[in-house]
Amino acid sequence: TGKRRSIRRWMLTIIVGVLQGLIAYFCNMLSRKLSTTKWTYVYAALQDEVKGEAWSGKAYFLFLLYQTFYVSIASFMVYLEPVSAGSGIPEVKCFLNGIALPRIVRIKTLFCKVLGVTFSVAAGLPVGKEGPMVHSGAVVASAISQGKTQVCGVDTSFTKIDAFRNDKEKRDFVACGAAAGVCSAFSAPIGGVLFALEEGASYWSTKLTWRVFFCSMMTLLTLYSVKNLDTWWGQASTEKLFSFGEFASLSDGEVNFSIWELFLFSVIGCLGGLIGACFNATNEHITIWRMKHVNHSKLRRVSEVMAVSFLVTTVSFLMPTIWGRCTELPVDVEDWSDQEKELVDALVPFKCQAGKEYNEVASLIFTDADDAIKQLFHFREAGEDDASTFSSAALFLFFMPYISLATLVYGIAVPSGLFVPSLLSGAAFGRLCGHLLHKLDHTQGTFADSGSYALMGAAAVLGGMARMTISLTVILLEATGDMQYVLPLMLTLMCARFTGNVFNEGLYDIHIHLKRIPFLEQDAPEICEHHEIVANQVMSSDVKCIRPVERVGVIHDLLSSYGHSNFPIIDEHGTLYGTASRNMLCTLLKHRAFSKSSDNNMNPLGPRRVSPLLTFSEIESVYPRYPTIADCRLAPEDRSCFVDLRPYANTAAYTINETASCQRTYRLFRTMGLRFLSVCNHENKIVGVITRKDLLPEALLESLIRVRRPGRELG
Amino acid sequence: TGKRRSIRRWMLTIIVGVLQGLIAYFCNMLSRKLSTTKWTYVYAALQDEVKGEAWSGKAYFLFLLYQTFYVSIASFMVYLEPVSAGSGIPEVKCFLNGIALPRIVRIKTLFCKVLGVTFSVAAGLPVGKEGPMVHSGAVVASAISQGKTQVCGVDTSFTKIDAFRNDKEKRDFVACGAAAGVCSAFSAPIGGVLFALEEGASYWSTKLTWRVFFCSMMTLLTLYSVKNLDTWWGQASTEKLFSFGEFASLSDGEVNFSIWELFLFSVIGCLGGLIGACFNATNEHITIWRMKHVNHSKLRRVSEVMAVSFLVTTVSFLMPTIWGRCTELPVDVEDWSDQEKELVDALVPFKCQAGKEYNEVASLIFTDADDAIKQLFHFREAGEDDASTFSSAALFLFFMPYISLATLVYGIAVPSGLFVPSLLSGAAFGRLCGHLLHKLDHTQGTFADSGSYALMGAAAVLGGMARMTISLTVILLEATGDMQYVLPLMLTLMCARFTGNVFNEGLYDIHIHLKRIPFLEQDAPEICEHHEIVANQVMSSDVKCIRPVERVGVIHDLLSSYGHSNFPIIDEHGTLYGTASRNMLCTLLKHRAFSKSSDNNMNPLGPRRVSPLLTFSEIESVYPRYPTIADCRLAPEDRSCFVDLRPYANTAAYTINETASCQRTYRLFRTMGLRFLSVCNHENKIVGVITRKDLLPEALLESLIRVRRPGRELG
Incomplete structure (x- = not known):
């Protein structure tokens, strides 16, 4: 029976991996569809306003309407199941640490979390769906392994899988599920394995490692298969659910930075650590206030969400309006790569002339966060002179309000991840640094490549916020998809972590401690x-x-x-x-x-x-x-x-x-x-x-x- | 003092990383220099023979002379310090497992190992320098942390670093050193960290993880810096000490395989697992024989080395001679990438007309193993028809003797690694599979891309031999440098491991058991x-x-x-x-x-x-x-x-x-x-x-x- 049990264990692991892949795909497609619908109407209304065919303010009204509608659905989900709020990573960490928080791995939580995050992302709040995907993977794994649910109060033991109904098996499955979650969020299977091991494994077991590995492989395979349903027999598409896009080498056989720029990257790492520490400290204070004044009443939580959503909407609309300037689209794009041409198409005109001009700030705000990240990573600096696609002022005007809103938003009663906001604000920050450096010395064409600096900035801010160790490095490397950045990324993340740790701990740990959960770190204090x-x-x-x-x-x-x-x-x-x-x-x-x-x-x-x-x-x-x-x-x-x-x-x-x-x-x-x-x-x-x-x-x-x-x- | 001690610990870690980087660079340069010298004379003699300017057999004689000379130096090193024979990975595994084998981490061992492997690689034996580099890193770390040596029998406590003189600190340092070793061998810093954790850490400590991470980062930084000494201020070169070269996409934004080919990759994985199992079983038997009849006498060991070296030399010379055919160099290379042009230049004429033709088998044998691997991974299939750069017969004629010799050689009294021989024979095997599949259906230009199949074959045979878990995946990914292969590599390695485990265990474990070392696996039996x-x-x-x-x-x-x-x-x-x-x-x-x-x-x-x-x-x-x-x-x-x-x-x-x-x-x-x-x-x-x-x-x-x-x- 040991053998049979082992086979059943592997079969269930496959199911977990595949299911989580499908859920992530569904969630991604739906939220893209929802936000595309929103943007289509808003863009049209904006152009109508410019042409004078619509009353002034129609676009803002439409925008507000959509945002509020989406946010209220997300908020309703949290109303149904309060533990589905937030990122879920602290909860999964606790579960793997051996602390079973109530209702964390229930089917109802899964449903509310996934649907909620789909809408909160579509609503354009500064939130990501990566943390919730990890949580979703954990619930899927737990549900599949236990084969038991209490939806609607009925205890339906719908399967006979009782050999796995104990803490150890459940925890092992949840580790698999968490890895599948990371894999589905970032297409980072190895990062997922390391995440599960780092957080969960008090004990490195080769067998468990392989199972976790296998599970995240299955998720990746599912994602690939679903994405390539039409071209099963042709070359597979590299497009992932989440990716940083392809980093092009500026010249053949050489990397996009000099050795001495590693020093600059480590400075960016330190600055990112500082930003992360500020972020964490601010969010900690807001969370303490929130725990005292908001969290005890469901009504207050919903009202808070609405208020914050209104604020985010207004600021999002205000920023491009304040910027006001129209920049011409680059024209000599013949030698640009497909990816770069797509990025040009994705630029947002806002109130400028569509097809000829774009609004720099709106191109970052009035779009999905993943697209904005890609813009910051890959947009070529057009022209021979110093004219930048995103000018320094625009980047600053985007960075400051965005990161402030992200600090405010994390903790309100919607499912919300933190990875994408950190990455996006970090990318803006990094690109800004690159710009400033490039202005110092623009004689050398390759010095301070703004894409590389944006990537380092993103890593630095994320590292300064989360303070995760090796798993974060691997996740970022896998998302980047290019090994030439291994050394700069390692350096940046390490500096960010060390700088941040001088001031406070990682945001997830802060939230765990605020909830007074007896979480034991790996190292003795x-x-x-x-x-x-x-x-x-x-x-x-x-x-x-x-x-x-x-x-x-x-x-x-x-x-x-x-x-x-x-x-x-x-x-x-x-x-x-x-x-x-x-x-x-x-x-x-x-x-x-x-x-x-x-x-x-x-x-x-x-x-x-x-x-x-x-x-x-x-x-x-x-x-x-x-x-x-x-x-x-x-x-x-x-x-x-x-x-x-x-x-x-x-x-x-x-x-x-x-x-x-x-x-x-x-x-x-x-x-x-x-x-x-x-x-x-x-x-x-x-x-x-x-x-x-x-x-x-x-x-x-x-x-x-x-x-x-x-x-x-x-x- | 806790703080001061911690700073000293980090300083020593930096020194370990930098030193191991320098050692690896030195070893690499020297062995390249030595083998280039050898090849220059041998190529010249071959051409002289063709032109009739030299007596027939001069090339073989010169070749034999060089080979024997290099091998005898390598063998002499092992004569000086017997534990420096072999790969060193089993010994490092044991050390990290808590078993202190005598003389393993001595300076003398380091010296003999590094110099010995330099010569055994230069001698063209089917050995690699990757295992010995890991061992070297371990010794460097131990030596630096202990600050104590017994070279020439004198106990020179040349430093005052006695706070680290205990088993725990030493083992932690050796883990750092092993990671630095892997990093220096494969330019795979994260793979190095995982190797150290997988083998060494019975307990995942965040602090140790960061130190190991930092150490391998330092090694990579050293390697980068030394390689780019001339272009510190320009773009850094991507060239690494060891790399699989750059995998080019056949078409933009798409990967070089279809989803359904993943199934074929897993079949290759299973076959690789079989090959690896055969390899391990054969080597086990040879090793048992060797332990009985050879190893007890130093003289016998040296004689064995000489005999094996003579055999390798003769077979190496015989194979291209048997092949005999001359293939024309590709001519329409204008649109080829720099890397591909370099590969064309690296083809070996043997007894064909230099500059116009090449000998397919000689191009794999009469060159350094890393170059041969690159040829197999990246050489474009030239022309419109089915004419392949390396025909199936040539690949087969190379694969069979090479892997047989590799089985024989591992265990003789020279320092020798196993990664490169496994990778090279695996690459030949994989490319062969790709060829055969391509013949089945050559209507689709991209089906069965021979480079991708070569990579999978290399991974499969290596995985079937070593059976390492996640660290091997990451090492290969980092060496490949391209994340598009993450899923195929995971799949192949997993299949190889599972198939192999049906028959026997990994080669390192076999050798540990043959030595009767009480090694405890991570999982309970x-x-x-x-x-x-x-x-x-x-x-x-x-x-x-x-x-x-x-x-x-x-x-x-x-x-x-x-x-x-x-x-x-x-x-x-x-x-x-x-x-x-x-x-x-x-x-x-x-x-x-x-x-x-x-x-x-x-x-x-x-x-x-x-x-x-x-x-x-x-x-x-x-x-x-x-x-x-x-x-x-x-x-x-x-x-x-x-x-x-x-x-x-x-x-x-x-x-x-x-x-x-x-x-x-x-x-x-x-x-x-x-x-x-x-x-x-x-x-x-x-x-x-x-x-x-x-x-x-x-x-x-x-x-x-x-x-x-x-x-x-x-x-």
Whole structure:
């Protein structure tokens, strides 16, 4: 059966990959369709206004109408399922870290998230659909692996896949799904694998790596196949759902930068780190305010969305109007590549003469964010002189409001990703830097190639915001599609991360901490390096223990009074016998798996075992919705019965000696993915327990203070 | 000081990266120079023969002379330092796995390896310098971090970097060095990071990841800088030390394959897996034979090298001679890219008319392996008809002998890598497949693009041989430099790995096992899934314990009689007190850190501690060359003295309960990087110990048999 189970596991992984690919394709197509519809009407209205065929303000009114309509649908989805707001990456990180947040991996969440993000992106808010795609992949994987859903309150076990109904399998599947999500968002299969490993794997397992790899490969294959349905037998198109476009070499066999420009790239990295840190700090403050004043009421959340959407719409319309200038379209485009010609076609006239002129600011705002990114990356500087396609002033006029709005928007009650806004504002920033440098010395035609600088700027701001490690590098490399940028990208991302970390942490971590989730980082906090802290000082010594054969009443009282997820079992000498999980105890009580009251005079700790009344598979069959203590109705006479925990106890639970260093404790806890660790003394007597919360940096700091000032505590 | 130490750590990491970059550059340049010299003379002699200006056979004689000369230098290097033979990747894997093989990270090994591989590559043996570069990086990192060398038997602590003299720091540095090595070999910085993580990190630490990342970035930066010394201010050259060249798109915006060809690629992957499995099996048998009959004598090893070299030389010369046919050089090359024109120039005339014709087989053999790979990847199929640059017969005539010789050569006493031979033979195989497919249907110009098929073949054979996971994919992607191949490469490598694994394991693992090194894989062996095996059955119950305060004589006898690296310390009740390492005990004895014989009548287990007579830093100062028991000279009256181990014991060593499942035991052992694990019972009394050897699949199988047939053992 091990083999059969393994085959089933791989089959399910294929399904996860394919399904996530289809979802991403659907979401992408729909949001493009929606936004194209919007732009078509708005462009037409704008031209009508110019020609005087429509009343002035019609375009703005139409624009506002569409934006508000789309945003309200997105907002309604979050109204239906509040956890579908935001990017979802913090939630997936937490899930992979071993913290099951409620309702995160439900089908309903998936539905609301995907539809919501489709509309919020189509509404032209400064949001991306990349984070939500990762979340979507995670839900798909969880749903497929569990084969169980509670949509509409009905528990439909529509498949018989119960071999995978446990935390470990589910987490492995979610890792696969997250990778598929990254892959579908960025066409970055390897970046996806690394994302899943970096966030999820406390332990690098070759088998899991291959499965994650396979899953994201399936997603990519699906995307390719769907995109190339018409040309299955011809050459496949390179077009991806999301791509940075093709970076052209300025000259054959040479890269678009000089060695010494790497120094400039690292400066851009540092600046990007600074921008990211500001972004994070501002968003943190806004989020704190929002948690206090908005988030407690659904109505307020919806009103906030509407207000913010109105603001975004107005600013978006105002910026090109303020700019006002019309720039002529480049004309000598014969030797331009297809991609560049397409970019010229995508320029937006706004109130200029269509087909001859364009509005620089509108070309960045009145278009989809991915197209705007491509414009910034690839638009050739036209003409012989210094005339730029996007002048420095236009870039600045776009960059400042856009990044401010992005800061404001992340956290409102719509599904919203952060990658694309960061990339877009970063690209504008980078191209701006390139322009300024190019002005310093325009004798050399290739110096400060604005496309390369835009790419570095995008990487820098994204890196400064997210602070992810190697997975982000690979994602960006794969999206760029060109290995010549590997060194500059590595350098830029590293500088951005180091600069940003001086001020605060990554935005996802900030949000995790604001939600007070006990998230454990991979590395032990620095405070652990103070060698004076040992397990003994970290643990909480207030241990609730039970005996191997215990009275029902005691267990019931314990479960009702304390929320602990595990209870140590100790024998008559106080020696650790094993541990019992809350879920198991509740199930035993609910199923009345205890001895009849007639056994009341038996020796409770004697060698005779009350035979197991429930099997493990019976206990686990209801995973993950075990009974709670409220489900257990006990008659008063039951309270004196005995439960024999010996067949159920985990007698080989990990323990740690009270003299173990804090670092060693942290490493055992984090690496083994524990939620509960018993601390024993030299004689294996339990002296305390350590839970996730005891290992958070703040808790450790408290322990350290307690150690250093023992007098204070007594006083 | 934590901060200062961290800065020093990063500084040393920079030095490692830069130094490895320089070494790789030097090695590459020198071997190119050497082989160019050889080819120049041989080509000239060949042309002279054709013109009748030289005696027939002069070219062969010259060729043999050069080959033998180079090979003998390579062989001499291995004579000087036997561990510098072979690829070095198995050794680095073992080191990162926690097994310190003797002399692997010495400066002398570095010198012999680098110089040796330079000559063995220049000699035209079917070997690459990629594996040795990884080894070189590891040695550089170890040397730089330890700042200590024993060249010529002198222990010159030339620096004061003793904060990094311990196993953990050294292993982290070696991981950085290995990444730098991969980066310098393939210009694949991210592949390098993944290689180090995959092989080394039992535990994914963000900090270490960044350091490894930084180190390989430094190597790449060094390589770029050195290569572009002349054009620092202009556009940097993309030319790398090792690259697959630039893959040109056959048409704009489309990839060079159809979706349905992915199926063909996976078939090639399976075939490559088969070829790799054959390669591994053959080499395994040859290696076993070699271990029995050759390796015990240095003279025999040198003779073998000479014989094999003679064989390679003769076959290399014979093949083009047998082929004999002269093909005309393509003439209409105006629209070809620079790269393609260079490839045309690189074709070898052999005995044909230079400048007009070339010998197809000689163009693959009589050139450097990297150039041959590029020919196979990029050479355009010339002309309108089916005439191919390399005809199928020529490819076959090259492929068969080359891969056979490669099987024979890996394992002889020269430094030799396996990547390039695998890639080259795989490329020939893949291009051959492409040819055959193209013949089936040549109506479609783009079907079965021979370059793409060559790339897939190369990936398939390499994957079938090495069976590495994600790191290999990334290395190949980075070397290819083109993201359009991400999906085909993933698919091919996955198929190759799965097919290969049906028959045997990767070649590096085979060699590790042949050397009987107790290497622990990341995943617990499958046998652990039999839940009936628990720690109790895996452990060896023959435990040698000592007391917290123990007589010198007892310790001395124990150390002399048993080779264990750790000894449990138990108190009077048999409860585990802690563990003592062999190194520590030897140091204590050598420094006579025991109570005077006048204390003979004290209560040995009383509460009064003999104050620590040696500090930890005194014990650790001699790392990694601790005294052995033979260094401890004891007078007979010393034997009754007491050593107080309590200040030195590791009281928080990891332990596991005897009822823990085999899987849990393996996971704890492997993930925490242990070498020794005490098994305790419920009362914390020691019942056995587990060492690395107990967890190898064979040992586990024995345990399982013992469990299942308890009768047999008694009988």
